[in-house]
Amino acid sequence: MVPGANEAAADRVFTPRDLAGRIVRRFDRHLQGSILDPARGEGAFFDHFPAHLDRHWCELDEGRDFLAWTREVDWIMTNPPFSRLRDFLSHSLQVSRNVVFLMPLSHLTTSHRIAKIRSAGFGVRVILLVPRPASWPNSGFQFAAIWLQKGWSGPARFEDLG
Incomplete structure (x- = not known):
């Protein structure tokens, strides 16, 4: 009943x-504030972050390991590597207020x-299909x-991206 772990090579599915x-x-x-893409890849998310934000990125292939990141940020937004999802989720909940x-x-x-x-004190605010x-x-x-979102205790809202 426990699904097998993804191979790291399967993580190379870019958004x-x-x-x-x-x-x-x-x-x-x-x-608002600061935002981090912890798995930048080819920059699909990072390149769209608004210029008014304090923008940061990590990418293991370029020597920036997210799991070594220590600075707090207001937002994390990414397509995480599924083989490391547990670690990425745990670390994100430590360094950001919005994931x-x-x-x-x-x-x-x-x-x-x-x-x-x-x-970790987070709630699911939006599930954007x-x-x-x-x-x-x-x-x-x-x-x-x-x-x-840290501190969110309201209902989770389902939305369609379309």
Whole structure:
């Protein structure tokens, strides 16, 4: 009943630039302060971050390991590597007040991850349902940009990116 771990090579599924831009624009009215893309890849998210933000990035392939990042930021937004999702989630909850991960919705709903989110004082604010990019493998799972916010105790709102 426990799914197998993803191989690191399977993490090389980059977000199409137009999709990342649409996701960033959806959250634009909330974005302020500093923002970090902890898995920049080819810059799909990072390149769309508004210029008024204090923008930062990590990319292991370029010698910047997110898990070594220590500076607090207001926002984290990325398509995390699924083979390291547990570590990325845990570290994100330590260094940011808002986390937006693009991932299969089912990746959020393990009992361990829900407990980790709650124990860190976060709540699920928005589940933004996104279409699966044609270039991504068809797993049958719904993809979502999921906004976790520290101190949020209201209901989670489902929205469609369209």
